[in-house]
Amino acid sequence: MENNINKSSNQDEIACIQCGAKLTFAPGTDSLKCEFCGALNTIEVDEHERAEAHKEIDFHNFVNQQMDIAPKTEILTIKCDGCGAETTFDQNVISDSCDFCDSPLTSKEGHKSSIIQPKGMLPFKIKDKEGLDLYRSWLRKLWFAPNKLKSYARQTEKLAGIYIPYWTFDSKTNTNYTGERGDDYEETENYTENGESKTRTVTKTNWTSVRGRVFRDFDDVLIPASQSLPIKYVEQLEPWDLTNLVPYDTKYLSGFKSESYQKGLEDGFxxxxxxxxxxxxxxxxxxxxxxxxxxxxxxxxxDAVTFKHILLPIWISAYRYNQKVYRFMVNGRTGEVQGERPYSWIKITLFVLMIISIIATVYYLVETYGG
Known part of the structure; x- marks a missing residue:
């Protein structure tokens, strides 16, 4: 059977209904905004489509029977030599830079492939300027940050808006376990110190072998399908308002980039x-x-394992310092900021010397005048 492939449309084909100019998605709205006349073009979503975005897919049935015939999206992917990120390019884009590490990219280095089409997505809610303000505010609070970093933040005019791929999984679980239970109790014991008999209370533990069963239902366990961002910080961007998922639509991608998944469905599970x-x-x-x-x-x-493939919005900025790339992320829905940060060892050294100087001064004053 022929694969059901949806070719990613050229963003230039999304035209304003009033003047025909290019449209880009306007964060915080349900509309595309015309770059020429400013008109808003609403993205229509009916309730049936919205419900489909939340519909769970049977994991084992999909892997065993549906994987080859499931709806696919054809994309042009460029793998960055600098950090390994795999970013999708629109067909009209010839060159760009990697938003994850700022390395140059060209479409000649790309390859076309078909991937599982996302089921749903959360459109950007935080605007570019809001994200930039949150990013700068976060930087101002960092102790011992290099001056170059803060200077870079002031010079940065915009962040890169990228839709990051995720898998979500549901499952009903039951677990048989064996182990030991420790119950503490106290005893008084005698001991000798410097020739003198004393008593003290000590805590001891009585261990008992146990076995049992526990049950737990999981809903929407989020797994980033990207390996381009540090997982520690990506997870700290949570929570996401997954109840507001909308059906996957390339219109929401207009003006933004998306990354293809690097961690497949089975590895995600x-x-x-x-x-x-x-x-x-x-x-x-x-x-x-x-x-x-x-x-x-x-x-x-x-048991009853189900999944969804979704895209979530993140504002990203990459900064090079001492030959290392540091990445900063802003949750495109809530404004939560996370990221890697460099330290200025000059500032740390000066701070330590200042503390030592203060301690030495206090010690001198106490020794000189304390008596």
Whole structure:
């Protein structure tokens, strides 16, 4: 059977209904804005389409039977030699720079491929200027930041708006476990110190073997399908308002870029299971109860596994300092800011010397006048 492929449309083909000029999506609205006449062109979404954006897909059925015939999107992808990010290019774009590390990119280096079409997406809500203000405010609060970094922030005129791919997973789980429960108790013991007999209270633990079962239902466990951004900071951009997902539509991409997934569906589920197991481990400890817990084994069944492929909006800026790339991210929905940051060792050294000087001065004053 022939694959159902949706070719990504050229953004120039999205034309204003009033003047025919190019349209770009206006963050915080449900409309495309004309760059020439300023007219807003509403993106129509009916309730059936909106419901489809939230519809879960059976994971095992999809992997075993639907993977080859599922709707696909044909994209032109350029892999950055600098950081490995895989960014999608519009067909009319010849060259650009990588938004993840600022390395140059050209369409000659790209390749066409078809990927699983996203089910839904969250459009940008935070405007470019808002994101830039939040980014600068975050930088101002950083201690020991290099002056060049703050200067760079002042000179930066805009951030790059990118839709990042994610997988979400649901699952019903039940886990059989074995372990030990530790109950603390106190005893009084005698001891000798400097020839004198004394007593003290010590805490001891009585361990009991246990086994049991815990249940947990998971909903929308988020797994970034991008490997271009530091996972620690990407996860700290959460939470996302996934209840406001809209159907995937290239109109929302107009004026923005998107990254194709580098972590496939099955690898995504492996990562999701690990996240679920971390939560289940806490459930097991609570079920064991007592003062202390030791887990010997956990055997988890993952049932009714479903997934969605979605795109989430992030404002990004990349900055090079001492031959290393630092990336800053702003959640395009909530304005949460996270990122890597360099330190000025000159500032840190001066600060340490100042503290030492203050301590030395106080010590001198106490020794000189304290008596």
């Amino acid at each position: 492996v990562a999701a299971r690990d996240k679920m197991k971390d939560v289940i481990r806490g459930d097991v400890r609570r079920d064991i109860s007592g003062d202390r817990q030791t887990i010997h084994s956990m055997d988890t069944d993952f």
